[in-house]
Amino acid sequence: MKKVLITGATSGIGRELAIQFASKNYIVGLLGRRTDRLEELAKEIGEQAFYRTLDVTDFESASVIYPSIVKEMGGMDIIVLNAGVGRSSTLPDWEFDKKTIDVNVAGFVHGMHFAFGFFKEQGYGQIVGMSSVASHLASGNAAVYTASKHFISNFMTGFRQKANKLALDITVTDIRPGFVWSEMTEKNKNMFWVANTKSAVEQMISAIEKRKKRAYITKRWQLIALIAELTPQFVWDRLKL
Template identity: 55%
Template sequence: MKNVIITGATSGIGRELALQYSEKGNKVGLIGRRTERLKKLKFEIGDLAYVRTLDVTDHEKAEIVYQELIDEMGGMDIMILNAGIGRLQMLPPWRAESKLIEVNALAFAHGCHFAFEYFRKKDEGHIVGMSSMASLLASHRAAAYTATKHFISNYMVSYRQKAKRVSSDISITEIRAGYIWTEMTARSKGMFWVAPVEKAAKQMVKGISKKKNYLYVTKRWRLLAWVVKCIPEWVWNRI
């Protein structure tokens, strides 16, 4: 059984991952800002759940909270860096743009750095980053979102290289998710191949157990990834 810490566990993908991991008998450390949701989840899951209210952009507090959870759970085997925000807006105010970068890129990098240092000392572990198909493209309607997912993707490649050089058994899995029904996508229009969160989380849990470098969720998005990579910029500029 594994000890799995999940950021952004109060809703959507993170919540579903918490449920599915705990159903399999794993301990789950759950993080989010909405305390009431965490309490409910703790009630639902029971003894296998350890919860902490945290805004992941507060790095000083985050280090204390991550360590507290690890101590309470008796160690960490997998850290799933899932917390994120997203919105489609062509002309967002700077505050919204900077907040998104702070959560999706800076707090992600901080969590990844923390987990890597922890696993390096332990000599083994698994870091999972919630990227997106958006990491493969740019969009005038989601400049910060697509850029932060590209950042996650690139950062994880470098951390995979680091893991090899420090000779520790640290796996790095990037999840490139397509559209999934969650609060984030509830009001989005023009989506296709939208997966129920249960199905998406099931594929994630399975793929993570295989320690894959990249996971396309759902699987059919791998095909589109290949197509997307072939589309020249002048075509994107017209979409």
């Protein structure tokens, strides 16, 4: 049985990833801060599921919890670094920006270091990072979120290069969803092309199993990414996103 560890498994995309991986006979490791939700999900999945309460910004605890849940799972083939926060706000909000950097950037980088070290030692593995189409955008309403996703996509490319340079059999898969229904997006009234969580996650798992380097979910969001890349800076400066 293949083994997958998922951060941010208590709701939305992470929860659905756990359910669908389990239904494909994977052993699943569930991480998140809300213990009651982890308990409930582990119960729903059954004996294939293991869980630990984890705040990815508590690096000291995370350094202990990552290896300990992997040991309990009997190993790890794939890690999905999915935990993230996001919110829209036109006025600057330092507390929220700091939290976003702590979770989406520092928490992600810490998880990546654990995973890369583990897979380097093991000789193989796959690291999946939950970025976003937002990694291609800049937004006055979500400046720190778009910047955090740009950071992690760029960071994943760097780690892909590290694996190549060191001739390691480590795949780095950058998942870039557009809008997907979840607790994060439920209050957002300005969405389009919104995917339901189940079908978005089916497409994510298909990309992960094909060991893709990057995947847009759903595929048509690649068009938005392309338009964004072709948009000149002076236009970005004037947009009101």
